[in-house]
Amino acid sequence: MRFSELGIPGSLRVAPRHHTDERGLFLEWYRPDLLSEALGHRAAPMVQGNLSTSARGTIRGIHFTEVPYGQAKYVTCVRGAVLDVLVDLRVGSPAFGRWEAVELDDVQREAVYVPEGMGHGFCALTETATVSYLVSRPFEPEREHCVNAFDSELDIPWPSREAIRSDRDRAAPPLSHLLGRGLLPRYEDCLSLIRERHKPHHNQ
Secondary structure (H helix, E strand, O other): OEEEEOOOOOOEEEEOOOEEEOOEEEOOOOOHHHHHHHHOOOOOOOOEEEEEEEEOOEEEEEEEEOOOOOOOEEEEEEEOEEEEEEEEOOEOOOOOOOEEEEEEEOOOOOEEEEOOOEEEEEEEOOOEEEEEEEEOOOOOHHHEEEOOOOOOOOOOOOOOOOOEOOHHHHOOOOHHHHHHOOOOOEHHHHHHHHHHHOOOOOOO
């Protein structure tokens, strides 16, 4: 596996090593030990696996989860291709308000690690696209929020502005609205989650 740092602290692009022969392909797409080594700290443990299938032009997101609850994600595309987008929503982060876009597909089979407090979304680039992702916390609707994917302040170059979106995503507020209401995660709280994972746990 090859890990590359993205321009947002704590986020990684992961390129697996492909093993091919006449039977087909084998690869390891998730290795928490190597992921932690690349991050320089213990990665958030993944507790649930999710899968979604989207029609071409569908945009899901930009979603984020409240911190200190927090939800890290490890995302890959197992069929088709998507433009995967990470947005730094952590107030106080040196990269606050910046985004990174990575194309994930069923050829290179790369993945991205999205740390707690980050916004995440993607756009389906093929007729259908199937995304599989691991999360560090189960989904709790009352803790999840969204930023409008077409917020002019973010200015994300989505492939199409005629996107298929859920009613909830269409009604999502801009970043400035969430910031003004104090609904965005704090960078320091996200770092506290990392420090908490490094504390020794003693048997009682």
